Structures are given as C-alpha cells and as structure tokens.
Amino acid sequence: MASSVRPKLPKNYELIYEIVQASGIGRHLTPSDIFAKAHKRRPGIGFSTVYRGLERLCELGLVSELNVPGVGAATYEPSGPRHAHFRCSACGGIEDVAYAIPPRTLKTLALQHGFKIATERVTFEGRCAACSF
Amino acid sequence: MASSVRPKLPKNYELIYEIVQASGIGRHLTPSDIFAKAHKRRPGIGFSTVYRGLERLCELGLVSELNVPGVGAATYEPSGPRHAHFRCSACGGIEDVAYAIPPRTLKTLALQHGFKIATERVTFEGRCAACSF
DNA sequence: TGTGAAAGTGAAAATCACTCTCAGCCCTTC
C-alpha cells in the first residue's frame, strides 16, 4: 500500500516502522516497547530517536497513534483501515473493533458545525468476554 | 439525574463536584484548574484530594473524564447527555459535538465481540471554523 | 456521650511519559 510511494526514510525510522509493522494490526506498542525492540536490533539507538521517528511516521500516515484513557502511555499500531478500539476496564486489554463512523455522518456533522474533520477516534470501554463473568 | 440518589460525599468531594458542575457542560477543566478554584474556596485543600475526588466522582458517574490526545492533562466536565468532542489541531480548542453512536450499533458490536460496552468516547480532529482559512 | 474502626486528608516525594537542547555525525549534492 503506502509503502510503494513512501519517501526514503532515515534508517532508524525504517527500523521503527518495521517494528511497528511486525507487531501487526491489533497489537499496540508503547514507545518504550518499541524502544526496547529497537535497542535489541540497534543498540545505542536513543529514546528521542524513537519518539521522533514515531512522530514522523504518524505524519506520513504509516503508523497510527492511539491514546487510550487510563493508559499512561500512547500506543502505536500500523495504520490500516479505520477502526475503533475497545478497552476492558477490568484487565486493561485493548482490542480492535471493526467499526467506523459512516462518512455521511461525518460530513453532516462537519457541515453543521463548520469544521473540517480529518480523523475520528472511537474508543469503547467495558468488560471483555473473558472478564464478563 | 443521578444527583437525587447519590450517596453522601465527603465535603471536599462535594466541593469538587460543585466546581465541575458550575463550569457547565462544554467547559473542560484540568485538575489544576479545579485545584485552583477549590483552593480559593478552601485554602489548604491538597492536590491529591482533588485527584482522589475526581476519580471518585468519575466512578459514580457524576463527572466525565476526557482524554484528548495531544493535550497534556486530562480534563473533566459534568456528566451529561452522551456527546462527542472535536479538537482543532490548529488552535487546540475543544468543542462539544452532539453525536452519539446509536445504541443499536453498540448492541450489535457488543454481541459480535462478546464484550459489554459501558461507555464510548468519540473524538474528532481537524480544523475548527475559525482555523479553516 | 464515648469508643474504635474506617475513611478522608495534606504535604512531599516519587514516578512516569514525554520534550528539548546541543554538539557531533553522516549522507547528499555539487
């Protein structure tokens, strides 16, 4: 997909991208996770480089940042089709949910309020199947 | 609504509740804002009390916590009808948006995935009317 | 009213995620 036209990146950024990609959609890595993995492959890489890389990759749309309330750190995942997230308030686990607000709804809201919507984030909270008992 | 049956709260928590209530729906206060206001009314109140109070009030459903990506601190607002939020990526302003995911959709998703949805958070991001030019 | 247990409290320190700065390095371009 986007990889075919993506601009050349510094090799550390490539590394970060690979790590996030390798985690697969649905896995959610914190910057520290990513730093840990990156550090194994390229000891000496700095924390700031990881943050900078993630920021850049987000701008390019190659990875998505995910901010879940109640979780200290932001998490990152490979960017893919729009979807929502579900967080279990009991075990803290995060699941992907195949749901996106219909484009028509977005359009209507944007018109009503006079703003331009670039992204939407939907997070559900409750108890996952395993914690429901 | 919930106020009629709400359990008796320690007076500091009442104070915090009043402050958030007084801000009105659509205003978004950070813990520091709340602390500042609380401190005026009851000098000597501690920061930890404010955090503890907010946590409790959230649990009771009397106030809602709002975590907006890119904003350092969490913000709080009186709990009211379900609604979404819009954050302008240019000016950082936050607006309320009268939108909630239809209950039927929630039900379907919950059934599909086997979890119980207690709350949903919807945040849009883009440019507000004033920053659109 | 007296009493013990439980809950609440404030201050300060600790933690945690994240940002900033800066001097040096590397890679491209010419």
Added chain:
DNA sequence: GAAGGGCTGAGAGTGATTTTCACTTTCACA
C-alpha cells in the same frame, strides 16, 4: 572532498499524576 542540512544520542528538564504516610475526621453503635 568540501559544504550544508538532516539525523543522532545523551541527558537534563517538564509537567501530570500517583504514592506514601502520619494525622484527622466521620460514623455506627453501645
């Protein structure tokens, strides 16, 4: 191969939040 710009790592700094602890208040019940 020299110049310049982007990239880099380390470490200090920042700001939000949590934890801890000793003390106080509240409450149910005798």
